Amino acid sequence: MAEKYDELQKQMKDKSVDPAKYLPRVSEEIKKDDSKEFAKACKYELMDDIIDRVKAAKNKHEKLMVELCIEYMKKKTQKYYELAKEIFDEKAVVRWKGHEEAIEQMIRILEEPIEWEPTDREKENIHEKHVSWDNQGRALKDAVEKMIEACSRDKMIKKVAPSFGRLLSSAIKSGSDMHIVVAIAIVETSEMEWEGNEKLIPGILEAFDKWLRRDDIDLEENLDHKCLAGTVISNLHEHAGKSSVPHLKSLMEYCMDQELESDHVWSLSVHGDILCNIIFGFILRNTEKLKIFKDLLPYVVKLLLGDVKDLENVAAYAIGTVYENGELLAPYGDDIADAYLESEDIWCEKTDVGSE
Numbered sequence: 352m353a354e355k356y357d358e359l360q361k362q363m364k365d366k367s368v369d370p371a372k373y374l375p376r377v378s379e380e381i382k383k384d385d386s387k388e389f390a391k392a393c394k395y396e397l398m399d400d401i402i403d404r405v406k407a408a409k410n411k412h413e414k415l416m417v418e419l420c421i422e423y424m425k426k427k428t429q430k431y432y433e434l435a436k437e438i439f440d441e442k443a444v445v446r447w448k449g450h451e452e453a454i455e456q457m458i459r460i461l462e463e464p465i466e467w468e469p470t471d472r473e474k475e476n477i478h479e480k481h482v483s484w485d486n487q488g489r490a491l492k493d494a495v496e497k498m499i500e501a502c503s504r505d506k507m508i509k510k511v512a513p514s515f516g517r518l519l520s521s522a523i524k525s526g527s528d529m530h531i532v533v534a535i536a537i538v539e540t541s542e543m544e545w546e547g548n549e550k551l552i553p554g555i556l557e558a559f560d561k562w563l564r565r566d567d568i569d570l571e572e573n574l575d576h577k578c579l580a581g582t583v584i585s586n587l588h589e590h591a592g593k594s595s596v597p598h599l600k601s602l603m604e605y606c607m608d609q610e611l612e613s614d615h616v617w618s619l620s621v622h623g624d625i626l627c628n629i630i631f632g633f634i635l636r637n638t639e640k641l642k643i644f645k646d647l648l649p650y651v652v653k654l655l656l657g658d659v660k661d662l663e664n665v666a667a668y669a670i671g672t673v674y675e676n677g678e679l680l681a682p683y684g685d686d687i688a689d690a691y692l693e694s695e696d697i698w699c700e701k702t703d704v705g706s707e
Contacts, residue, residue, distance in 0.1 A: 516551035588632030
């Protein structure tokens with residue numbers, strides 16, 4: 352059956368043929384390629400020859416390549432995600448500024464259900480799950496990362512950042528294997544622009560808080576779940592403000608309960624790491640904003656009274672940064688004093704308390 356593409360393959364390989372002559376047919380073949388036959392038969396032409404020809408033409412075929420990229424993303428398969436990544440990666444193929452609507456369209460495609468198609472090896476691995484590491488999941492992650500990087504490179508990321516923020520919330524709410532991959536890609540990509548989009552953070556934290564409490568979350572054997580849980584707070588705390596406090600309070604309360612019930616002996620669980628990230632990344636960054644500190648202080652004090660030494664250390668350090676503010680600490684004086692008497696070595700090391 353692959354013979355039916357012979358003429359088209361010859362055109363794609365021939366440097367003398369203008370890509371404008373065959374790109375519309377390529378797009379039509381992709382639309383019909385539910386069996387993945389076209390992608391398999393023409394994989395080298397699609398991956399190499401077309402990109403080389405279009406690069407040489409220096410953006411002459413930009414509109415056609417944008418349309419092609421959209422079709423790639425619609426197919427939702429490993430091979431087509433890999434092809435989309437190649438387009439995002441080459442400025443000489445598409446300069447995305449001016450194609451904001453195309454980016455919006457692909458974001459909407461990413462919000463749709465995406466079925467994970469595991470390989471036999473992935474099906475057989477019963478000990479751990481890591482969809483983003485290889486095959487279709489890795490291809491999707493790479494495509495989303497390159498999409499964001501392309502928007503940053505072409506000076507349009509601020510304009511489309513709210514839509515990526517919406518996609519992040521949507522992906523976390525979905526919680527499907529492939530949407531968790533999308534969420535990880537957005538959170539981990541340094542080129543994502545959060546400055547000026549702080550109003551998006553509360554909604555993301557709310558979605559994250561609800562996701563973290565789901566019964567189907569596995570923070571031991573699902574490495575993507577573990578990755579997302581460990582990166583949301585650590586990567587977004589810098590841009591969280593007062594409106595995020597209610598969601599951080601909810602997260603702290605839940606994570607404290609989970610950590611105190613955890614059977615981790617030599618290290619903190621993921622929930623404990625989230626608590627540390629909130630304290631170091633958000634609370635200590637806002638020590639001058641007493642209202643914010645005051646709202647979260649009860650949870651910090653509660654950590655002093657737990658049996659998790661690493662968290663006691665972090666809490667002692669946080670309280671030590673405001674130990675001169677008697678009015679702020681007064682409601683918790685007895686608890687802080689009890690914790691100090693029980694663990695004086697920690698307090699002398701982490702604070703100036705007792706060092707007259």
